[in-house]
Amino acid sequence: MAHSAAHPAPHSASAGSTGLLARLNGAHHKLALNSFLVIVLAHWAEHLVQAYQIWVLGNPRPQARGVLGQWFPWLVSSEWLHYGYAIVMLVFLFLLRPGFTGRARTWWTIALAIQFWHHIEHLLLLIQAQTGTIFFGQPVVTSVVQLIVPRVELHLFYNSVVFIPMVVAMYLHLRPNEREREQMSCSCAGHRSEVRPLAPHAA
Numbered sequence: 590m591a592h593s594a595a596h597p598a599p600h601s602a603s604a605g606s607t608g609l610l611a612r613l614n615g616a617h618h619k620l621a622l623n624s625f626l627v628i629v630l631a632h633w634a635e636h637l638v639q640a641y642q643i644w645v646l647g648n649p650r651p652q653a654r655g656v657l658g659q660w661f662p663w664l665v666s667s668e669w670l671h672y673g674y675a676i677v678m679l680v681f682l683f684l685l686r687p688g689f690t691g692r693a694r695t696w697w698t699i700a701l702a703i704q705f706w707h708h709i710e711h712l713l714l715l716i717q718a719q720t721g722t723i724f725f726g727q728p729v730v731t732s733v734v735q736l737i738v739p740r741v742e743l744h745l746f747y748n749s750v751v752f753i754p755m756v757v758a759m760y761l762h763l764r765p766n767e768r769e770r771e772q773m774s775c776s777c778a779g780h781r782s783e784v785r786p787l788a789p790h791a792a
């Protein structure tokens with residue numbers, strides 16, 4: 590993956606998806622990460638509005654559908670809205686991972702692994718909603734861990750345990766140590782050509 594030392598020009602001929610992946614993790618990593626963050630925050634907004642509808646407004650849970658769900662209830666009842674967010678997040682976490690190095694890569698990988706499972710849970714819900722077959726002998730569509738934890742609380746938890754390592758990864762990515770910076774081919778931490786002070790804050 591990290592052939593950048595041998596090929597200093599990332600815009601060279603390597604065509605197709607390889608070239609796109611290289612650009613997403615190189616020149617466009619910052620833009621791609623920011624776009625992803627907007628999507629993630631929109632998703633959080635949905636869940637926080639839903640929490641407000643339940644615990645502040647006292648709405649019954651089936652009527653607490655977040656922002657988009659208020660206007661397009663079928664998006665929620667069909668499970669497409671939830672699944673859409675889950676698969677988009679999984680794809681972004683997967684595609685933007687090579688741009689991370691060192692400790693940031695480790696934290697990003699943790700977020701990816703947890704999101705993979707979160708996505709499986711949503712896939713189970715989607716299959717039940719689409720086929721009309723409800724698993725686990727439950728009255729409503731149900732995912733595996735939902736057998737233990739109620740759905741709203743469970744997904745607040747899932748979103749937190751994906752978001753926290755993501756934020757840690759992004760923080761470390763913006764503040765790499767020397768070795769991590771050497772391996773980076775993006776501009777997220779500033780350009781390497783910048784003159785960096787020799788002050789003793791190399792911690």
Ligand SMILES: [Zn+2]
Nearest residue numbers: 618688775777
């Ligand atoms: Zn980057």
